[in-house]
Amino acid sequence: MKTKTHHHNANGYASESSGSNSPSPPPSPRRQYSSFNHSRRRVRSKCQSTLAGGIIFRRKLRYLLVLPLLYVSGLLMCVGPFSALVGLSSPPGSVYRSRETFQRLWPDIQFDNSTAIQLSSVWGYKPQRRLKEQKPCPNSTAQQQQESLGSVGYLIVEANGGLNQQRSAICNAVAVAGLLNAILVIPRFEFHNVWRDPSKFGDIYDEDHFIAALDGYVKVVKELPESLMERYDNNITNIHSLRVQAWASVGYYMGEVYPVLMRLGVIRIAPFANRLAMNVPPHIQHLRCLVNYEALRFSSPISALAKKLVNRMIEKSSRTGGKYVSVHLRFEEDMVAFSCCLYGGGEAEKIEMDSIREKGWRLKFKQKGRVILPGLNRIQGKCPLTPLEVGLMLRGMGFDNNTSIYLASEKIYQAEKHLAPLLKMFPYLHTKESLASSEELAPFEGYSSRLAALDYTVCLFSEIFVTTQGGNFPHFLMGHRRFLYGGHAKTIKPDKRKLVLLLQDKDTSSWKGFKDEMQAMLAESDRKGSIVPRVKKFNRKSSVYTYPFPECRCLQKPQNTGIGSNMHL
Known part of the structure; x- marks a missing residue:
C-alpha cells in the first residue's frame, strides 16, 4: 500500500502524492469571497442602521426644537394677550376677577349670621409627633479653650438686603466666625438702591447686648484695631475681599477661606447673604440660634415704640379679648411690578408697571427670551394677594367684622382703591401710621429697616399672623413665633393656587x-404650623430660621410664651 506523502511547493501549499514522483497539480487556494461578502453585508447593514439612526435622531431633534416652541406658543395663546385677539377664553384663575366676586358675594357676607370664630381657639391641632425632651444647650467651654489658643484673625462681613436678609447674614457671620476661630467685627450694612436705608448695625440692634450675649462663644469687636487699620490706609475697602459661593459648606470654609485668614490675619466677605449652608455641626448651629433669639435685640428707640404699638393694638382689640390678627401685605408698587402680575387695570396698568420695572431693574425684564405672562404667574400662585382678597379669605375662614387687624406694609399700590373693600369687611383696621403719632414716627421716616422692625414686633405678638407672599420677613417671623409659642407658628399661609380658582367670578359659586x-385652608395652616422637621445629624434641609426646632429648643425658657418678657426683641 502506497502511503501518501506531503510536499510543499514554492508557494507554500502542501500537495498530496502517491509513491511516484510525478507531481500532481497543487490545489487551488481557498476562495475568500464568502467572508468578503459577509463583511460587505455587515458594513452595508451597519451603514443602513447608522443612516436610519441618523434619520431618527434628526427627527427627534426636530421634535425637541419644535415642542418647546409649541409649548410657549400655547402659553402665549392661553394666558397671554394673544388669547384676547383670537377670542380664546382664559384658563381658570388666570385673570383677576376678585372685585366682581366680592360685589356678587357682598350681600351674603353682610347678612351671614353664623357664629364668628374665636381668636383664642383658632389653633387646636395636636401634632402626632411631639418634641423630644429638652436638652441643655452646648456650653461655651470648648469655644473658650479654642480662644485660649489665640484667634486666627478678624472677620468682616457686609450684610446686604432688607431687615431680615441682614438678620440672616448676622446669624451666619457669627457661625462662620465660630467655625474659623475668628474675631468678628460688628457687621456692616450695605446700602441698597431698593431699600435706600443708610442705617448702621447700632441703629437697628443693641450693639453692647449683642457683644455681651456672645461672650464666651465668639469674640465680637466694634472696630478693627488701629494698628491693623493703618496697614490698610484706614480704608476698610483695601482689605482683601473674598467672593464666597452661596450656601458654602463647612468644608469650603475650612479649605478655601481658613488658609487665607491664617495668611492675612483679616478678611472681608462681601456680599454675605446666604453664604453658609444649613448643614453645619451642632455647636455651630447653636450659634445661629443664640444670635437669632438672644443676641439680636432691637435698639432702644425701636423697642420703645414697638412696645407702645403692641399695647395699643391690645387695647383696641378689647372686643376679642385683647387678641388681634396681623397681616403682612406685600402689595406695594415695586412688589406688584416685580411680580409681573396685573390687577384689572387694563392697558394703562400694564404701561405703568413696565415703566416701574424699567426704572427699578433696568433691563432685567427685557432680557432675550424672557416672556412676561401675568396669567400664568397668577395660576401658579406667584401674584401678591390684594387687600380685597385677604379680606375675602379671612371672612370666609370665620373672622367677623369685630376682628382687629394690624396691617404690616409699606405704601399700598393705589391704596384708596384697593383698601376700600378690606375696610368694608374689617372696619377695625390699623397700621403703624394710625397707631403712632407723626411725632413718634418722625425719627423712623426714610429708614425702611427701622420701620420694618416695628412691623416685625407687632406681628410677632399677634394671635394670628397672615403671610400673603414669600420672603425673609414671613420666614423669620414664622420661626420666631414657633420659638415663642411652643413650636406652633400660629400662621395662616394660604394656598394661592387654589384661592385664585375660587375667586374667579362664577355665578355657580356660593358664599357657603x-x-x-x-375653613379647610385654615385647618391646613393649623396642621402645618406645628410641623417639626426630622433633622438628622448634618442633614438639615429646611431653614433653621423658619423651623428652629429641635436645635434651638434648649434656649426656650418658661417665660417665652408672653408679650411682656419678650418686648426687647
Missing part, C-alpha cells in the same frame, strides 16, 4: 361653598 373651602 367658598366658606367651606376657606
Whole structure:
C-alpha cells in the first residue's frame, strides 16, 4: 500500500502524492469571497442602521426644537394677550376677577349670621409627633479653650438686603466666625438702591447686648484695631475681599477661606447673604440660634415704640379679648411690578408697571427670551394677594367684622382703591401710621429697616399672623413665633393656587361653598404650623430660621410664651 506523502511547493501549499514522483497539480487556494461578502453585508447593514439612526435622531431633534416652541406658543395663546385677539377664553384663575366676586358675594357676607370664630381657639391641632425632651444647650467651654489658643484673625462681613436678609447674614457671620476661630467685627450694612436705608448695625440692634450675649462663644469687636487699620490706609475697602459661593459648606470654609485668614490675619466677605449652608455641626448651629433669639435685640428707640404699638393694638382689640390678627401685605408698587402680575387695570396698568420695572431693574425684564405672562404667574400662585382678597379669605375662614387687624406694609399700590373693600369687611383696621403719632414716627421716616422692625414686633405678638407672599420677613417671623409659642407658628399661609380658582367670578359659586373651602385652608395652616422637621445629624434641609426646632429648643425658657418678657426683641 502506497502511503501518501506531503510536499510543499514554492508557494507554500502542501500537495498530496502517491509513491511516484510525478507531481500532481497543487490545489487551488481557498476562495475568500464568502467572508468578503459577509463583511460587505455587515458594513452595508451597519451603514443602513447608522443612516436610519441618523434619520431618527434628526427627527427627534426636530421634535425637541419644535415642542418647546409649541409649548410657549400655547402659553402665549392661553394666558397671554394673544388669547384676547383670537377670542380664546382664559384658563381658570388666570385673570383677576376678585372685585366682581366680592360685589356678587357682598350681600351674603353682610347678612351671614353664623357664629364668628374665636381668636383664642383658632389653633387646636395636636401634632402626632411631639418634641423630644429638652436638652441643655452646648456650653461655651470648648469655644473658650479654642480662644485660649489665640484667634486666627478678624472677620468682616457686609450684610446686604432688607431687615431680615441682614438678620440672616448676622446669624451666619457669627457661625462662620465660630467655625474659623475668628474675631468678628460688628457687621456692616450695605446700602441698597431698593431699600435706600443708610442705617448702621447700632441703629437697628443693641450693639453692647449683642457683644455681651456672645461672650464666651465668639469674640465680637466694634472696630478693627488701629494698628491693623493703618496697614490698610484706614480704608476698610483695601482689605482683601473674598467672593464666597452661596450656601458654602463647612468644608469650603475650612479649605478655601481658613488658609487665607491664617495668611492675612483679616478678611472681608462681601456680599454675605446666604453664604453658609444649613448643614453645619451642632455647636455651630447653636450659634445661629443664640444670635437669632438672644443676641439680636432691637435698639432702644425701636423697642420703645414697638412696645407702645403692641399695647395699643391690645387695647383696641378689647372686643376679642385683647387678641388681634396681623397681616403682612406685600402689595406695594415695586412688589406688584416685580411680580409681573396685573390687577384689572387694563392697558394703562400694564404701561405703568413696565415703566416701574424699567426704572427699578433696568433691563432685567427685557432680557432675550424672557416672556412676561401675568396669567400664568397668577395660576401658579406667584401674584401678591390684594387687600380685597385677604379680606375675602379671612371672612370666609370665620373672622367677623369685630376682628382687629394690624396691617404690616409699606405704601399700598393705589391704596384708596384697593383698601376700600378690606375696610368694608374689617372696619377695625390699623397700621403703624394710625397707631403712632407723626411725632413718634418722625425719627423712623426714610429708614425702611427701622420701620420694618416695628412691623416685625407687632406681628410677632399677634394671635394670628397672615403671610400673603414669600420672603425673609414671613420666614423669620414664622420661626420666631414657633420659638415663642411652643413650636406652633400660629400662621395662616394660604394656598394661592387654589384661592385664585375660587375667586374667579362664577355665578355657580356660593358664599357657603367658598366658606367651606376657606375653613379647610385654615385647618391646613393649623396642621402645618406645628410641623417639626426630622433633622438628622448634618442633614438639615429646611431653614433653621423658619423651623428652629429641635436645635434651638434648649434656649426656650418658661417665660417665652408672653408679650411682656419678650418686648426687647
